[in-house]
Amino acid sequence: MSKQYNPKDFEKKWQDKWFSDLQYEGKDGLNDKPKYYLLVEFPYPSGPGMHIGHTRNYSMMDAVARLRRMKGFNVMYPIGWDAFGLPTENYAIKVKRPPQEITNENIESFRKQLKSLGLSFDWSREVNTSDPSYYRWTQWIFLKLYEKGLAYKSEMPINWCPKCRVGCANEEVIDSLHERCGTAVEKRNISQWVLKITEYADRLDEDLDLVDYPDSAKALQRNWIGKKVWYDIQYKVEGSDETLTISTTRPDTQFGSTFVVISPDSEVLKKIMNQIPKDRKKEVEEYIKEVKREALKKEEYGDAEKTGVFTGIYCINSISGSRLPIWVANFVLTTVGTGAVVGVPAHDRRDFQFATKYGLPVVRVIEGLNGDRADIFSVEMVYEEEGNVFNSGFLDGLSSLGAEVKVGKFIEEQKIGRVITRYHLHDWVFSRQHYWGEPIPIIHCPSCGMVPVPESDLPVKLPVVQSYEPTETGESPLANIQDWVNTKCPKCGEDAKRETDTMPNWAGSSWYYLRYCDSKNDKEFVSREQSDYWMQVDHYEGGQEHITLHLLYSRFWHKVLYDLGLVRDVEPYKARSIHGNVLGEGGVKMSKSLGNVIGPDELIAEYGVDVTRAYLMFMGPYEGNVEWSTRTIQGVNRFVAKYYTFLNTKWEKRVEKSDMEVKVGIERLLSKVENNILDFKFNTAIAGLMEFYNTFSISSFDSKDLEKIALITAPLLPHIAEEIWCSTMGKEYSIHNENWPIIDEKLLIERNIEIPVQINGKVRGKIMVSESDTEDQIREKVLSLNTLGQPLSEIQIKKFIYVPQRIVSVTL
């Protein structure tokens, strides 16, 4: 009588035991075992509950954690909450309740969900970025950055919603309308805290060589950092003492320049504004206004038409000596280079389009392939590649690279410019004019200026209030809370005011992996003993969307902590992988508005935890996107039910000794499951179990082999494995504390196997070979084949290849 698979009978039972026995908690203290720190991106506890994507990723990594533990590693698999964030604040304003309460409720329900999945997180290490005992240290690290001169205040433009009277993050602005209220946002300059991440740009780039990230992730970060060598060259403005500094990355094309374009809001333009001839002034001013209006409307600059206006002023190219008209144009970005660009239409497509539109000349100075010097008269002909330089005075005959070097030397000798490395990465705007974030621990004193809050006064706690309205001035809502804002200067004791800006949600997540190492420490952010033991993170699993922001930010913070001598390693994460996403049916993103959101709860209710988890792993490869399909979960459901019954039934009918074929089959399964999990090939690991079942479900097993099968099952179907182990087999709790079987390599080498024989590239027969067969013996077996109507021995063989244990290839 075989047991029916009914997950409700035992899944909850084992979870209760795992978590009440603190099965995974505190197990991973310092010890002599090799450590393995497995990190997953912690969730933002949002109202609607956990996304199925979280369930998938955490389940996959749970299999890794369980396998590594069984293999004798001291595994840390922690979880926590990235709890500060705008959605909660917005929701809190709407329902007029403090975000603390809402966050705690959300965390409560997330925790319940995660536990109901039977994930083997170490709950004793749980962190919450919005908890004062956590953000105390986030503030402390901020003060370290401040002391090091890496945090400064600067005027920065922000998106401002005039209706809500708040600054909004880019994510909140949809088609230049404020997401919350639909009002058009404005740009406003506000004094903001900024972190000097650019000071670390070079190291963030170079040290990517030290870590094991996917190539795509490295490329993404390198691109984002965007390191380039620029040549800033001063041109004399005609008829004045002013100079105009243009920047270019292609100084070899200087002699092809025919105009200069500057950005409408550049400093340069302000300087030369008064020199614009009277007849042109009005037109230029009109144009600038127009561009600003357009810029507000357009979300995508790329689509805007390229326009420009001639200022009436000329400058002299100090390399070529040419007289160039100065134009103002909408496509020049102030933030790139000096905000002034030299136009070389023959060798830049955009310059060519601009030149054609406004009738500016095109001069070719770089040879094409085979010395092509033909005139350029269409966009397709624009030659952007490097080549030999001609028509270029003192650069003639040089290669592009040679010309670059020569120009670089020239401008430095003549003191008319400089060679400078610039980055696309800009300093990190770190202030938010919002309530629900870590208060920036700075006090503004009328006599002492900015004074950091003394360490002993940390944390600067967020005041808990029932409601908080936005301010008239655009300051954070904290500015209205008088009790909180007004304080004494720690230096002179006079009346002073607190900084009312808070930190962005990226702050807490920039160092949480360190806090996990020592989450209860109230003396330090992490003890050196703990971080030296656990760091680096051996594997960091997460989404692609966090590669350029979160991952880069946390690498930056880590390097600062390293420079301060507070951590041992230069890089926090030894390896990183990127998961695919779970999409709704039809390959679209799951979203509330489409009503296609699948949560784990209903799946667990219907199929149980092991089936849900196994299905999420089986759907597709780890790194690929997978489309949700309600139908195909049935296949996994069928399998798991059969498999459970199989293990139970076989246990009742076990024999003295299983035969060799069974032993080899189990050994293969063991090897497949182990290697696949370690390689993150969870889909084929599950397929391995299915294949094993299909082949061996009717074979006889002895008890040792059945136990081995249960052990192999444990990382992938943890509840079933525990139930079989304890209830069916009567073994000691818990299977997850057992040792993983060691692969017997001898069993994996097959003694007698059938291999194909290819004749002229086509499979024409099969022969049995054994390990001991010599090539001559194989040859004999092949020659006796009679697949072509006559024995092969009667046909002349040109070539004979035997790949041991694989294939025989014969050419006639």
Next chain:
RNA sequence: GGUCGAGUGGUGGAACUGGCAGACACGUGGGACUCAAAAUCCCAUGCUAGCAAUAGUGUGAGGGUUCAACUCCCUCCUCGACCACCA
């Protein structure tokens, strides 16, 4: 425009380091059980021809290297992700 990546049955996807393409699953067709249905079980299932054994053909297209190519090289096409008026 840039960067990274991907094209394999009706579908999701397997295939070690170049060694029997299509594992595993879904779906579909047929059968068993049932008064019937659901569930379950069994058989078949890349395509073409054939009752069949079998033969031919087949991994986006075309070429190349090799005894042997989904895999390596060249040319082209298509799709996706991220970034982007980056000079």
